[in-house]
Amino acid sequence: MGLFELLRALSFLNSTVFTFLLFFLYPRLVSGEVNPILFRLTVGVIVLTMFFFMYAGSYYYTFVASLGREDKKRSTKYINRADRCAVVALVLFVLAPTLILFTINLPDLGSFALLLWFVYLAVLIVDIRSP
Numbered sequence: 001m002g003l004f005e006l007l008r009a010l011s012f013l014n015s016t017v018f019t020f021l022l023f024f025l026y027p028r029l030v031s032g033e034v035n036p037i038l039f040r041l042t043v044g045v046i047v048l049t050m051f052f053f054m055y056a057g058s059y060y061y062t063f064v065a066s067l068g069r070e071d072k073k074r075s076t077k078y079i080n081r082a083d084r085c086a087v088v089a090l091v092l093f094v095l096a097p098t099l100i101l102f103t104i105n106l107p108d109l110g111s112f113a114l115l116l117w118f119v120y121l122a123v124l125i126v127d128i129r130s131p
Contacts, residue, residue, distance in 0.1 A: 017100075042100055045099055097113055098110055
């Protein structure tokens with residue numbers, strides 16, 4: 001599976017989570033069962049994640065197109081942009097379940113998921129910094 005196909009699959013999964021959130025949690029928001037601030041934050045993170053996946057996919061596509069022109073400087077620029085957008089999208093994508101757990105008033109599981117998210121960030125930072 002290529003990077004573009006992976007981004008497309010993750011974007012679809014993110015859209016599915018977004019649909020779930022609106023379908024099941026919006027009625028609970030209206031009835032006052034969920035925290036409105038956390039709900040808005042969660043929806044905002046999911047929407048932001050979608051856009052970063054789209055940006056990364058666009059940059060990967062432009063990178064591949066620039067390879068045919070043998071423009072190494074342009075190719076490097078677009079692959080770096082694509083990588084940065086993909087990393088931000090993945091970090092936000094992994095954060096979304098944590099926010100959903102806090103939104104539906106499961107603070108113990110939300111705290112556990114937040115701890116795992118911080119571990120993910122630490123592993124990611126160590127991996128990025130290592131040559």
